[in-house]
Amino acid sequence: MASPARAAALALAAIAPLASGLAQAADPAAQDLLRRMSASLRSIDYEGSFIYQQDGRTDALRIFHLGGAEERERLVSLTGARNEIVRNDRTITCLQVGLAPTQFALRNESGLLPLTPNVRELGTDYTVSVAGSDRVAGYAASIVDIAPRDPYRYGYRLWLAQDNQLPLRSAIVDAKRQPLAQFMFVALDIGTKPSEADLAPSESVSGAMDAGGDSINERPAWRVDAPAGFRLVRTERIAGNAPLSEQLVYSDGVASVSIYVERHEDDKKLDAATPAAESTIVRGALSIHSRDTGGLKVTALGDVPPATVQVMAKSVRAIASR
Amino acid sequence: MSQQFEEQLSAFMDGELGRDETRFLLKRTANDGGLTARWTRYHVARQALRRQEIVAIRVDFASSIMAQLDAESAPQSARTPWLRWGSGGAIAAAVAVAALMVTRPTEQPSPTPIAATNPARTPQVASVTAPTASSEIAAANPAFQAPLVPNSPTQTTAAALSTDVTEPVGFDPRMQSYVIRHYQATGSTGQPDFVPYILLPVEPRQGEAPRNH
Numbered sequence: 322m323a324s325p326a327r328a329a330a331l332a333l334a335a336i337a338p339l340a341s342g343l344a345q346a347a348d349p350a351a352q353d354l355l356r357r358m359s360a361s362l363r364s365i366d367y368e369g370s371f372i373y374q375q376d377g378r379t380d381a382l383r384i385f386h387l388g389g390a391e392e393r394e395r396l397v398s399l400t401g402a403r404n405e406i407v408r409n410d411r412t413i414t415c416l417q418v419g420l421a422p423t424q425f426a427l428r429n430e431s432g433l434l435p436l437t438p439n440v441r442e443l444g445t446d447y448t449v450s451v452a453g454s455d456r457v458a459g460y461a462a463s464i465v466d467i468a469p470r471d472p473y474r475y476g477y478r479l480w481l482a483q484d485n486q487l488p489l490r491s492a493i494v495d496a497k498r499q500p501l502a503q504f505m506f507v508a509l510d511i512g513t514k515p516s517e518a519d520l521a522p523s524e525s526v527s528g529a530m531d532a533g534g535d536s537i538n539e540r541p542a543w544r545v546d547a548p549a550g551f552r553l554v555r556t557e558r559i560a561g562n563a564p565l566s567e568q569l570v571y572s573d574g575v576a577s578v579s580i581y582v583e584r585h586e587d588d589k590k591l592d593a594a595t596p597a598a599e600s601t602i603v604r605g606a607l608s609i610h611s612r613d614t615g616g617l618k619v620t621a622l623g624d625v626p627p628a629t630v631q632v633m634a635k636s637v638r639a640i641a642s643r
Numbered sequence: 644m645s646q647q648f649e650e651q652l653s654a655f656m657d658g659e660l661g662r663d664e665t666r667f668l669l670k671r672t673a674n675d676g677g678l679t680a681r682w683t684r685y686h687v688a689r690q691a692l693r694r695q696e697i698v699a700i701r702v703d704f705a706s707s708i709m710a711q712l713d714a715e716s717a718p719q720s721a722r723t724p725w726l727r728w729g730s731g732g733a734i735a736a737a738v739a740v741a742a743l744m745v746t747r748p749t750e751q752p753s754p755t756p757i758a759a760t761n762p763a764r765t766p767q768v769a770s771v772t773a774p775t776a777s778s779e780i781a782a783a784n785p786a787f788q789a790p791l792v793p794n795s796p797t798q799t800t801a802a803a804l805s806t807d808v809t810e811p812v813g814f815d816p817r818m819q820s821y822v823i824r825h826y827q828a829t830g831s832t833g834q835p836d837f838v839p840y841i842l843l844p845v846e847p848r849q850g851e852a853p854r855n856h
Binding site (some may be wrong): 497552555568570572577579581607609622623 | 730818822824825828829
């Protein structure tokens with residue numbers, strides 16, 4: 322039974338974020354800025370260099386973007402080994418030093434600029450507000466905060482160009498508003514149409530395979546109790562010699578968590594009495610929780626707080642024996 | 644796809660398909676995109692399950708193997724060992740030429756592999772026993788009420804401005820495959836999904852010199 326102090330803390334925890342969110346919910350200026358950001362990300366021509374920081378590591382990358390109906394992008398790493406990603410309206414191609422190019426069919430409208438949340442699916446789990454102004458890469462910027470209403474997801478702070486709402490900087494932030502990963506343009510030419518050479522892969526791509534699975538969205542064999550707002554958006558059966566191995570993807574529209582469930586190859590028997598071995602790893606915004614018990618290995622991971630993957634991994638149970 | 648081809652495909656992946664049957668299967672594969680895609684997916688899934696490096700398969704993989712079969716002068720038994728997946732033998736060298744975005748397999752994970760190799764980049768082990776959700780709420784809530792603090796690159800968690808890619812620390816292959824599968828899957832929810840790939844720690848290869856943009 323919960324102690325009075327804990328009960329009070331729980332009550333405060335339940336009410337305070339909600340009150341804060343309601344106070345901030347009606348911020349049409351912020352919502353309008355985010356709507357314009359989504360459109361700008363697709364339509365504007367630009368090229369620039371940005372730094373990306375995550376997990377104590379700093380990378381510099383250069384991006385070329387051609388907007389419009391046939392949107393194209395190319396992202397090139399400027400530090401470390403040369404990596405490159407080329408995107409057009411049909412495919413995404415990954416090139417890495419020493420490795421053959423790999424090409425994927427484009428399944429979504431995702432761009433290559435990192436840390437740009439899908440604001441079209443911002444639901445009631447987040448609030449938005451304008452948090453001030455700043456200057457980034459020489460452009461005047463409006464700062465917009467996307468704050469979660471509970472501690473099961475991270476927030477974002479976005480610096481949007483005041484002229485066209487293109488993201489100039491973005492950070493995924495924890496509950497203390499400390500950035501876990503962020504990118505920031507250091508040089509940016511907006512309105513500059515990239516040349517064909519800038520958008521084309523630096524080496525020939527002979528074509529490769531889409532490594533996606535074919536057993537997607539089948540009826541799941543496992544059930545997960547997800548925090549409010551998360552819903553099951555994808556189920557993928559992992560082919561091979563473990564018929565009950567699955568990847569379950571839960572999303573609230575912005576944050577996503579994958580749950581991998583595997584039976585041990587050498588122990589098919591599920592023994593609930595076996596003590597669980599658990600571990601949690603946090604790298605930047607990525608949290609991973611592994612739970613190994615009774616012949617079952619569950620791994621939950623995503624760009625969410627550790628508590629989210631812990632709660633979800635612990636809740637996994639079989640729907641029915643097969 | 645007929646059950647016969649399914650069985651042949653499975654036998655081939657297990658290295659248990661005879662030489663003539665392998666030739667027949669590869670010819671069929673070269674003319675059947677669906678069969679090729681199916682094999683690719685099996686291959687990726689098996690590697691993930693076997694904790695191996697994920698590799699993608701080139702479109703022309705069938706011709707590569709056929710060429711190698713042609714070049715093989717000595718007769719092969721029906722259970723020729725180099726056709727076994729995961730053995731690290733010739734078949735891997737011939738087929739797995741299109742490695743996908745990830746590091747080479749690392750050593751088997753030990754209890755403290757990362758801390759031992761690079762203390763500066765030790766991941767935070769939050770806890771062995773997970774805190775309850777309620778305690779997380781109570782702990783996190785005051786911070787939501789705290790005034791916003793300015794964000795700047797120097798305020799990131801232990802961010803060093805010098806790049807340390809010469810000492811990359813990757814996840815073990817199984818976890819690496821999990822992370823990649825996650826970002827692939829979540830791309831469909833609208834978030835950029837390929838950027839994390841490019842930023843995953845990649846182990847540089849010997850004698851590899853960076854190229855200029």
